[in-house]
Amino acid sequence: MSDNPNDQTATPLLDKVRLPSDLKGLSDAELKTLANELRAETISAVSQTGGHLGAGLGVVELTVALHAVFDAPRDKIVWDVGHQCYPHKILTGRRDRIRTLRTKGGLSGFTKRSESPYDPFGAGHSSTSISAATGFTMGRELGAETGDAIAVIGDGAMSGGMAFEAMNHAGHLGKRMFVVLNDNEMSIAPPVGALSSYLTRLYSEAPLQDLKSAAKGAVGLLPVPFQLGARRAKEMLKGIAMGGTLFEELGFSYVGPVDGHDLDQLLPLLRTLKARATGPVLIHTLTKKGKGYAPAESRPDGGHATAKFDLNTGEQKKSPSNAPSYTKVFAESLIKEAAKDEKIVGITAAMPDGTGLKQFAGVYPRRCFDVGIAEQHAVTFSAGLAASGMKPFCAIYSTFLQRGYDQIVHDIAIQRLPVRFAIDRAGLVGADGATHAGSFDVGFMSSLPGMVVMAAADEAELVHMVATAAAYDDGPIAFRYPRGEGMGVDMPEEGVPLKIGKGxxxxxxxxxxxxxxxxxxxxxxxxxxxxxxxxxxxxxxxxxxxxxxxxxxxxxxxxxxxxxxxxxxxxxxxxxxxxxxxxxxxxxxxxxxxxxxxxxxxxxxxxxxxxxxxxxxxxxxxxxxxxxxxxxxxxxxxxx
Known part of the structure; x- marks a missing residue:
């Protein structure tokens, strides 16, 4: 039973699980029941604390399967980003504290080495898991007391170039390790599920080296046209027929796609791979963000980040405020400036909602670019836009902009290109903690020759700073602002450019x-x-x-x-x-x-x-x- 007296969700199997080793004695049927209870407990906990809900719900079965098959903490399960780690925390001795998530003195919303030996590598930003898992793998090869390394990375995180750098190196090394590609961009249609079932049966029966030919033989199972996600399904099918060519060219054995919510597929597949794999393997799983909770499934972002919410309706409980958020003020101000200047464009790195550029894209879709989780590319792409005569506003969280610093120096500052940096989440951000704190941008931006660096004292000042950036063409310029609501000050009708360098x-x-x-x-x-x-x-x-x-x-x-x-x-x-x-x-x-x-x-x-x-x-x-x-x-x- 949940620790919350107001929560009547019965979890008899989960109540018996203190550590992952307790899963070893459960039957496959019991593991399915456990997954259902784990999903209910995750939903219940996040309804009380807020946090990242959809990602965790999408990997419940995968979490159960990984801990049932592998032997953590000797085997290192590395969760990319960490948004999806709440079910993992529940199964690894932290259920009694799960309702302290993201609160002072409570559990981190991400994996954290100092919190548990079951968190072998801390996270908070994306595309790092494969590099870390490769490090664990080579540590094992050099005599470290560690077992298998398993990186769990989302398809969004695979857009970060570092993930492919790591795969290229891991494939070159050729040592046994596992990468689970958690692909949640397409709902699993019945035809794809049938394909996955067929492949899984073959995987559990055939030698690992025969998986490529097995995948080729499954092509005929799919009807044409596909019922759902036709374009992506065709692309995926092409990859299967070619044996996952991209990943295999990088040195990985490609296995998949497999239904990431079907333990009848996941368990035999993982057991087979654990028993037979000799080199690096990529396991392609298809999942649904927010799986099993209708309010999360129905949201466009799958319930990615949420405040506390009503368990029955999913309605978020937010404190009323008359002040707009800084992010909203930035978005509305940029839209007004763009109406006056057709050269203004917006760039973000996989955070259109968080930076407010989704609102900008709704008005100017051709002038807004989401480059994926690729901050380095976002910065140099902005530099190219500026060099072409456009006026790019590159909107990236302070903590994520750190990844693009080399490009800020070499591609923008040295060339004195007029890129406008909108630095959101400046300062201390609260529940996301140290991984998301915007602590260093003032120092690393203001140290660069020719860089103009501003900070808004309130939301009205932010309006003027957006206007200042739009009017400034003599080189790069940056303005920072915090997360959350403004001060409630009177707002100007429109921004007025400030005199550069004047307080x-x-x-x-x-x-x-x-x-x-x-x-x-x-x-x-x-x-x-x-x-x-x-x-x-x-x-x-x-x-x-x-x-x-x-x-x-x-x-x-x-x-x-x-x-x-x-x-x-x-x-x-x-x-x-x-x-x-x-x-x-x-x-x-x-x-x-x-x-x-x-x-x-x-x-x-x-x-x-x-x-x-x-x-x-x-x-x-x-x-x-x-x-x-x-x-x-x-x-x-x-x-x-």
């Missing part, structure tokens, strides 16, 4: 000046209110630009105050470091001027609410207040 004064004060960069400005203003009650009212300014710096503003703040504090939602090496370098060059420290920089600490902060994360980082209003008092030498009793 703004927010409030005049005395003794101490606080120069804020980004959305910590709201906390700075709260701190100022508390300080005013003490008779200390610091000057507040919004930098707007990390590069170029508003040196006139900085000079004024230094001349009129005895101390300056910079604050930003980024790591050391960013905005505050640039200000400190400028002040040092000006020699202001030689005369006793006081300077402090409040940045994210030199550690990866675990998942919690954004408020808790910023408190842990020492960057909320009370801590800003304390920093001012400390700098002025004001003794304050510690809070209880």
């Amino acid at each position: 703004r004064m927010i409030a005049e004060g005395a003794r101490v000046a606080i120069l804020s960069y980004g959305t910590r400005l709201a906390e700075v203003l709260k701190a100022r209110e508390a300080l005013q009650a003490r008779g200390l009212a610091p000057t507040i300014a919004d930098a707007r630009f990390a590069k170029p710096l508003d040196t006139d503003l900085i000079d004024r703040l230094v001349a009129e105050h005895e101390a300056l504090i910079c604050i930003e939602e980024g790591a050391v090496g960013g905005f505050g470091s640039h200000v400190a370098q400028y002040l040092s060059d000006q020699g202001v420290f030689d005369h006793g001027f006081k300077f402090r920089s409040m940045v994210l600490p030199d550690t990866f902060i675990d998942h919690a609410s954004p408020e808790d994360m910023y408190h842990s980082a020492g960057m909320d209003a009370p801590q800003i207040e304390a920093k001012v008092l400390e700098l002025l030498g004001v003794a304050v009793a510690k809070r209880a």
